[in-house]
Amino acid sequence: xxxxxxxxxxxxxxxxxxxxxxxxxxxxxxxxxxxxxxxxxxxxxxxxxxxxxxxxxxxxxxxxxxxxxxxxxxxxxxxxxxxxxxxxxxxxxxxxxxxxxxxxxxxxxxxxxxxxxxxxxxxxxxxxxxxxxxxxxxxxxxxxxxxxxxxxxxxxxxxxxxxxxxxxxxxxxxxxxxxxxxxxxxxxxxxxxxxxxxxxxxxxxxxxxxxxxxxxxxxxxxxxxxxxxxxxxxxxxxxxxxxxxxxxxxxxxxxxxxxxxxxxxxxxxxxxxxxxxxxxxxxxxxxxxxxxxxxxxxxxxxxxxxxxxxxxxxxxxxxxxxxxxx
Amino acid sequence: xxxxxxxxxxxxxxxxxxxxxxxxxxxxxxxxxxxxxxxxxxxxxxxxxxxxxxxxxxxxxxxxxxxxxxxxxxxxxxxxxxxxxxxxxxxxxxxxxxxxxxxxxxxxxxxxxxxxxxxxxxxxxxxxxxxxxxxxxxxxxxxxxxxxxxxxxxxxxxxxxxxxxxxxxxxxxxxxxxxxxxxxxxxxxxxxxxxxxxxxxxxxxxxxxxxxxxxxxxxxxxxxxxxxxxxxxxxxxxxxxxxxxxxxxxxxxxxxxxxxxxxxxxxxxxxxxxxxxxxxxxxxxxxxxxxxxxxxxxxxxxxxxxxxxxxxxxxxxxxxxxxxxxxxxxxxxx
Amino acid sequence: xxxxxxxxxxxxxxxxxxxxxxxxxxxxxxxxxxxxxxxxxxxxxxxxxxxxxxxxxxxxxxxxxxxxxxxxxxxxxxxxxxxxxxxxxxxxxxxxxxxxxxxxxxxxxxxxxxxxxxxxxxxxxxxxxxxxxxxxxxxxxxxxxxxxxxxxxxxxxxxxxxxxxxxxxxxxxxxxxxxxxxxxxxxxxxxxxxxxxxxxxxxxxxxxxxxxxxxxxxxxxxxxxxxxxxxxxxxxxxxxxxxxxxxxxxxxxxxxxxxxxxxxxxxxxxxxxxxxxxxxxxxxxxxxxxxxxxxxxxxxxxx
Numbered sequence: 001x002x003x004x005x006x007x008x009x010x011x012x013x014x015x016x017x018x019x020x021x022x023x024x025x026x027x028x029x030x031x032x033x034x035x036x037x038x039x040x041x042x043x044x045x046x047x048x049x050x051x052x053x054x055x056x057x058x059x060x061x062x063x064x065x066x067x068x069x070x071x072x073x074x075x076x077x078x079x080x081x082x083x084x085x086x087x088x089x090x091x092x093x094x095x096x097x098x099x100x101x102x103x104x105x106x107x108x109x110x111x112x113x114x115x116x117x118x119x120x121x122x123x124x125x126x127x128x129x130x131x132x133x134x135x136x137x138x139x140x141x142x143x144x145x146x147x148x149x150x151x152x153x154x155x156x157x158x159x160x161x162x163x164x165x166x167x168x169x170x171x172x173x174x175x176x177x178x179x180x181x182x183x184x185x186x187x188x189x190x191x192x193x194x195x196x197x198x199x200x201x202x203x204x205x206x207x208x209x210x211x212x213x214x215x216x217x218x219x220x221x222x223x224x225x226x227x228x229x230x231x232x233x234x235x236x237x238x239x240x241x242x243x244x245x246x247x248x249x250x251x252x253x254x255x256x257x258x259x260x261x262x263x264x265x266x267x268x269x270x271x272x273x274x275x276x277x278x279x280x281x282x283x284x285x286x287x288x289x290x291x292x293x294x295x296x297x298x299x300x301x302x303x304x305x306x307x308x309x310x311x312x313x314x315x316x317x318x319x320x321x322x323x324x325x326x
Numbered sequence: 327x328x329x330x331x332x333x334x335x336x337x338x339x340x341x342x343x344x345x346x347x348x349x350x351x352x353x354x355x356x357x358x359x360x361x362x363x364x365x366x367x368x369x370x371x372x373x374x375x376x377x378x379x380x381x382x383x384x385x386x387x388x389x390x391x392x393x394x395x396x397x398x399x400x401x402x403x404x405x406x407x408x409x410x411x412x413x414x415x416x417x418x419x420x421x422x423x424x425x426x427x428x429x430x431x432x433x434x435x436x437x438x439x440x441x442x443x444x445x446x447x448x449x450x451x452x453x454x455x456x457x458x459x460x461x462x463x464x465x466x467x468x469x470x471x472x473x474x475x476x477x478x479x480x481x482x483x484x485x486x487x488x489x490x491x492x493x494x495x496x497x498x499x500x501x502x503x504x505x506x507x508x509x510x511x512x513x514x515x516x517x518x519x520x521x522x523x524x525x526x527x528x529x530x531x532x533x534x535x536x537x538x539x540x541x542x543x544x545x546x547x548x549x550x551x552x553x554x555x556x557x558x559x560x561x562x563x564x565x566x567x568x569x570x571x572x573x574x575x576x577x578x579x580x581x582x583x584x585x586x587x588x589x590x591x592x593x594x595x596x597x598x599x600x601x602x603x604x605x606x607x608x609x610x611x612x613x614x615x616x617x618x619x620x621x622x623x624x625x626x627x628x629x630x631x632x633x634x635x636x637x638x639x640x641x642x643x644x645x646x647x648x649x650x651x652x653x654x655x656x657x658x659x660x
Numbered sequence: 661x662x663x664x665x666x667x668x669x670x671x672x673x674x675x676x677x678x679x680x681x682x683x684x685x686x687x688x689x690x691x692x693x694x695x696x697x698x699x700x701x702x703x704x705x706x707x708x709x710x711x712x713x714x715x716x717x718x719x720x721x722x723x724x725x726x727x728x729x730x731x732x733x734x735x736x737x738x739x740x741x742x743x744x745x746x747x748x749x750x751x752x753x754x755x756x757x758x759x760x761x762x763x764x765x766x767x768x769x770x771x772x773x774x775x776x777x778x779x780x781x782x783x784x785x786x787x788x789x790x791x792x793x794x795x796x797x798x799x800x801x802x803x804x805x806x807x808x809x810x811x812x813x814x815x816x817x818x819x820x821x822x823x824x825x826x827x828x829x830x831x832x833x834x835x836x837x838x839x840x841x842x843x844x845x846x847x848x849x850x851x852x853x854x855x856x857x858x859x860x861x862x863x864x865x866x867x868x869x870x871x872x873x874x875x876x877x878x879x880x881x882x883x884x885x886x887x888x889x890x891x892x893x894x895x896x897x898x899x900x901x902x903x904x905x906x907x908x909x910x911x912x913x914x915x916x917x918x919x920x921x922x923x924x925x926x927x928x929x930x931x932x933x934x935x936x937x938x939x940x941x942x943x944x945x946x947x948x949x950x951x952x953x954x955x956x957x958x959x960x961x962x963x
Contacts (some may be wrong), residue, residue, distance in 0.1 A: 043522035141606075157610055187385035187549065192593035193606035214523060217552075217595035244597055258527035260556035261596055265575065268534065269556075271527035275492050400858050427864040440855035444877045453873075454863035503859065 003074070005175055005208050006032040006055070011068035013047075013054045015279065016061070022279040024050040024063070026232035029306070032176065035206040037199075039219030039240070041255075042229035045276055048212050051229070052178045055210075056093055057085050072176070091121040094169035098181040100161040103168065104153040110137075110164055111149030117171050136167040140197045159190035166197065173205055180212045195222050216255060220244055228252050231277060231287035238312035248312070248319035250294050286317065294318045329412065330373035332397070332430070332511055332543070337406035339367040339392050362615045366392040368567035369406070371641070374511070379537070379544040381558030381575060383551060383590070385611060389567040390547045391435075394515045397545060398432040399423075424458065431504035435516035437496035441488040441503075447474070448484040451503045460507065473502040476539075477532060494525035501532065505540075513545045518553065530557060551594040555579050560647075563587045566614055566622040569641060573648030583650040585627045621653065629654055696950035703944050707762040714756035715741055719911065726751045730925065733932050746932040748921060754932060757918055758940050764914035765944070768825060769895035772832035773887055776894075779833065780840020781876070781883060787841070788848035788879075789871050798841065805838035811900060818906040828907050832894045839890065840883055847879035885959045888952030892945045899941055915941040 008030040014021040025047045032038050042048035054065050057077055070077040072093065077085065089095065097103060105113055114133035115126055124132075130149065137145035140163040153161060162182055169177060179198070183191040199222060202209055211222060219226050220240055227237040228251065236249040247253045256262055257270030274291040277283060283290055289299040296318050304315045341364040367389040374380050384390045395401045397408060399415060408415040410426050418426055434440035441450055452470040455461050461469055471481055477498040488496055497517060504512060514533070518526040530553060536542060548554050554561055555575055562572040563584065571584040582588040589607040609626040612618055618625050624634040633653050641651040688694060706713070717723055728737040728751035736742050737751075745754035787798040805813070814831040821827050851857065852875060860870045899916025901907035903923075908914045913921070915937045922934030 043524060159610060187611070188551070188593040188595070189385065189589060189607045190610075191595075195595075196606045215595065216523070217597045220597040221595050221599050240600055255523055256597065258524045259597060260527075260530065260550075260552040261598065263556065265556050265558075266534070267556075268531050269527040271531055272524040273528070275494060275525065276522070395858070398862050400861050424864045427862060432859065432862050434855040434859065436855055440859060442856045442874050442878065445873075453860075454865065457863075457865050457869055500859075507863065 004031050004071075005034045005036075005073060006030065006210075007069070007071040008055065009069045009071075011051065011054055011065070011070065013050050013059055013063060013065045015063045019280065021064075021066075023232050024279055025054055028068070028229075028232075028234055030210075030227065030234070032208050032210060034175065034208055035202060036225065037202055037209045037211060037223045039223035039226040040210055040212045040229065041214065041216055041219055041226060043214055043255075043276055045231075045279065046229040047232040048229045049180050052095075052180050052210065052212050055178060056089055056095065058089075058095075087121065090117060090169075091172045092174050093176045093178065094172075094174040096162075096165055096169050096177060096179040096182045098184050100158075100165035100182075101153065103165050104161065106153050109150055109152055110156075114149070114168055114171060117168055121172050132171065133167075136171050137164070139170070139201070140164075140167045141193060142167070159186050159193070162186060162190075162194060163197070166194065170201060170205075170207070174207060177207055177209045178212070179209060181214070183218070184213070184215075191218070198222070216244065216259065217261070228255070231282055232279075233287070233315065234306075234313075235288065235316070236314040242312040246312075246322060248314040248322065249288075249316050250292050250318075250320060251288050252314075253320050254291075286315075294320070331376045331411055332374040332545075333407075333409040334370050334372040334393070334397065335407040335409060337367055337370045337372075337393070337396055337403045337408065338365070339389070339396060339401070340365050340404045364615055365567050365617070366614065367396065367403075368617075370564075370567075370569055372562060372569065372572075374543060374545060376510075377541055377543055378559045379546055379557055381554035381561040382545060382547045382564060383549065383554050383561060384564035385549060385590075387611060387614060388564045389614075390564050391515050393564070394432065394513045394545065394547050398430050398513045399427050400432065428454065428458075428460075428507040429509050430511045430513065431507065431509035433497075433500055433504055433512060433514040433517045435520060437493045437500065437520055438488075440500050441496055443488050446485050446487055447479075447491075447499055450488070450499060451506050453503075454507050469506060470502075473506040474499075476505060476536065477502045492525075493521050494528060497521060497529055498532065501529075501536070505536065509542070510540075511543045511545070513547070515547045516549065517546075519548065519550060526553070533557065551579070551591060552596070563590065566612065566617050568622070568651065570623065570652070571648075571650045572641070573645075573650075577645075577648060583644055583648065583655060584623075584652045585629050585654070586623045587650075589626075621651075690954065693950060693954045696947040696954075699943060699947040700951055703762060703947065704766065706759055707766045710756075710759040710763050714753075714759045716753040716756040718752045718757040718760050718913075724751050730930050730933070733936075745936045746930075748918075748933045749925070754918075754936050757913065758915070758937050761913050761915045761918050761937060762940060762944070764825065764908055764912055765895050765898060765916070765941070768828055768832070768898045768908070768914065769891045772829045772836065772894045772898075773891045775829065775833040776836035776890070777840055777883070777887055779837040781844050781880060783837065783841040784844025784846075784883075785848055785871055785876060785879075787845045788852055789867065789875060795845075799845070802838040802841050805835070806842070810835040810897060814897060814901055815904070815906060818901060823906055823909055825908050825912055828898055828901060831901070832897055835897065836890055836894060839886075843883050843886065844879065847882050848875050851875055851879045881959065885955045886952070888948055888955055890952075892948035892952060895941075895948070896945055915944075 008028060011025055011028040012023055013025040014023045028051055040048050040051065053059055055070055057065065059065055065078065111130060111133055114136065115129040118124065118129040118132055134145040134149055137148055142148055142160065142163055156164060183194050186194070195218065198209060201207060211219065213219060223240050225238065226240050226243045227234045228243065228249065229235065230251050236243055236247065236252045243252060244256065247256060254270065254272035258272060260269065263269050272291050277287060285301050286299040286304055289295045292299070298317050304317045306313050306315050370393060382390050382393065396403045410430065415426055448470045451473055452466045455466050455469060470484065474481055474484060479495065479498050479502065488499065491499065518529050521529060534557065537544060546554060546557055558575040560573065561575045561578050562569050563586065564570065565586050571578060571582065571587045578587060579591060582591055592605065593607060607626055612622065612625065620636045621634040621639050624630040627634065631653060639651045639653050639656060641649045642656070643649050644655045725738050728743070728747050729749050731737065731743050731747040733746040734742065734744060743753050745758065747753055748757065783798050787795040813835050817831045817834060818827060857870065857874055860874050898907055898914060902914050902916035903920040905920065908917055910917065918937035919934050919941070922937065925933050
């Protein structure tokens with residue numbers, strides 16, 4: 001087996017307020033291999049985005065990464081200097097956000113921004129940088145890239161802007177892309193264009209991708225492996241087929257059942273009752289217990305530890321029996 | 327065939343972009359072109375049968391939300407008629423108009439913006455009853471409680487303010503507010519798209535329960551094809567202000583007739599498909615300020631013929647209960 | 661190109677706390693703001709209680725002794741009372757004059773701001789609700805009013821209608837309402853686009869009801885927040901007008917008029933006649949501005 005590109009062990013990120021420190025990410029383990037697409041799935045407040053930001057140490061006060069290891073190609077990012085992190089970000093590790101305007105500067109033309117991104121990490125002439133930028137734009141399906149390079153972010157539509165952000169992220173052929181809900185605000189036809197580009201690039205350049213989303217269906221179509229998050233921890237992880245076809249954690253089962261595609265038209269959906277606990281009011285034991293139909297007495301006392309079998313892991317005292325129909 | 331109880335006939339909604347005094351002066355003297363007109367809804371005919379769920383699908387900017395607001399009387403159409411129970415709504419006055427407004431209720435998309443943040447829940451739900459004196463004062467509380475119970479909200483929360491609720495609970499309050507006036511037609515504008523997946527399922531189930539209990543009719547507007555397929559009897563697909571296809575949900579989803587419907591269905595992700603090779607639809611949604619000539623979909627359509635660039639296809643019946651606006655299905659297609 | 665370094669903290673405990681509580685907490689946690697609030701409270705208390713605590717009634721000419729004129733602070737007068745802040749040219753106790761002057765200044769500031777607030781809110785609300793010609797008409801007047809320096813408008817007005825407390829109040833209302841109207845219109849326009857207003861329209865609720873029950877309570881906040889600062893502005897304007905001799909009448913002197921009265925003696929070394937009312941005015945304006953600015957920042961209102 002190849003050396004993992006990214007190895008995360010026991011990552012814990014808290015947010016401080018007057019009343020104390022609340023764990024948004026609570027002991028997350030992740031493994032990403034070169035060229036692999038990992039889907040990180042969760043609902044709002046599950047800690048999936050904070051996990052993404054924590055990986056590249058982009059957590060500002062009142063947030064703080066308090067423990068765990070983040071090893072990128074064997075290098076510990078948690079102890080890396082700010083300078084080292086900056087040179088990694090945008091070069092070996094790229095980030096794509098839901099709002100592309102987070103990475104695009106409104107007062108600079110697209111070309112200038114892309115050249116800057118190239119020249120920051122590499123020694124090359126402006127001419128070459130421009131050429132490369134226009135190549136990157138055409139790679140994500142933007143026509144007449146030379147003309148587009150002279151334009152400003154506001155002259156692009158939302159979908160185009162996101163493609164520019166992706167093209168910029170890909171400029172230096174990173175080893176890892178962390179994408180935080182990049183298609184959530186876009187229409188399905190645009191989303192499918194972007195998924196297409198990302199998949200193609202991952203296949204062609206061997207770039208690994210962590211795709212953070214709330215949408216299990218997108219993960220099913222795009223990813224190799226999936227990690228399902230709930231209340232700051234990964235409750236189930238494995239290959240897409242394992243997790244989506246043979247889910248063991250009751251939350252994963254509930255999430256799949258909540259999707260309209262799981263039931264025939266007009267039938268009631270298998271809903272999960274209740275709502276996810278807020279970060280400051282997580283129950284003792286298993287955080288999913290109050291919403292869980294399979295909860296046992298032990299779930300109230302002991303937070304289940306991860307069980308891993310053949311790469312399929314889950315955290316549950318009373319997992320759904322294997323092979324039981326959804 | 328039964329008479330539809332709700333109809334849109336040739337409904338259009340055009341927005342003129344605001345021009346400055348100087349621009350108007352230039353336009354008046356013929357020095358500059360008149361300001362462009364945004365055709366948000368550009369001639370929609372739609373009939374809804376009593377008791378059915380009609381899904382309305384389209385991408386952002388296609389005019390579906392504008393259409394929903396015209397249907398509920400929140401905004402007026404620039405042209406065309408909204409016909410309720412056989413009578414054009416523009417002719418209704420006073421009590422009759424109020425009856426229409428109350429019978430056709432809207433459920434909104436944004437659970438944060440759709441409730442007045444400074445009103446307690448029971449006042450939000452009972453407001454129309456109180457202001458219009460639809461019920462004697464002493465019966466309003468009971469009616470509010472009944473509506474809250476129906477949507478599954480704990481009556482202990484009736485004195486709370488909206489900010490004390492989660493998104494899903496707020497959406498329930500919005501539904502209770504609509505139900506309190508005993509509507510018979512609910513227009514739901516993306517009612518679950520702001521909610522988490524597990525909460526979406528709860529609200530979808532609530533919609534189906536309420537419909538069964540009250541025999542309501544729904545116009546269900548959404549960009550989420552999975553949800554529309556699940557809840558709808560019939561589905562209409564909108565592109566650039568027009569309906570391009572309409573028919574029974576199962577037929578449209580299984581065998582879409584319009585190339586745009588097919589592309590939309592192919593693009594919407596499904597948990598059943600794995601590691602698929604994406605076949606993206608080319609191009610972007612054109613600006614509704616300058617829609618393409620002929621068929622508005624032709625620049626993105628793989629079946630486009632020369633005719634599509636020149637002649638705009640009209641919506642016509644291609645099978646019993648099914649219509650599409652595409653030259654592939656016009657009879658004189660050679 | 662650089663990544664902006666930020667992540668949204670999702671601390672639910674914070675989201676549940678009402679804004680009002682948060683603002684109160686923040687005011688209390690800042691020593692400067694806390695000091696300003698206390699100072700402001702003292703000023704208001706002194707103004708309200710002036711007739712009870714002032715050593716002398718400065719308006720009652722009978723109680724004044726002309727012999728005691730222009731006495732230094734701390735000197736004892738003919739009648740045996742000590743003038744802690746000295747006396748003016750009429751032998752009036754400066755401390756009492758300042759306490760009564762504070763009354764006039766605060767009264768003018770509060771009444772004129774209340775009047776401007778009421779007119780401004782109504783105008784802004786109408787402009788936002790009805791749009792079109794109504795909006796254009798109201799906003800053109802607002803632009804016109806805001807286009808001139810406020811002191812100029814007030815001066816011209818007072819020069820034509822004469823001086824008097826009531827007339828100063830009218831002049832300040834006329835100067836200030838336009839600011840409130842513009843703010844109110846902006847806030848109401850934002851609210852009007854929200855879905856709960858559409859819901860109210862969908863229920864066929866009468867327009868006056870929508871304006872009063874929905875639009876007003878949700879858009880008035882930012883306007884109320886800047887009122888504190890505008891009270892300071894009103895008091896300053898009144899002081900300026902009185903100093904220039906077109907403001908309040910001599911029978912009811914405000915802090916500004918006291919400063920004007922003492923101005924001529926400044927060069928002859930009798931600083932206290934002008935300086936003490938001046939210090940009082942500065943402290944009053946400063947405390948109002950500090951509190952107002954903190955409120956404005958806490959509610960994130962842009963003026």
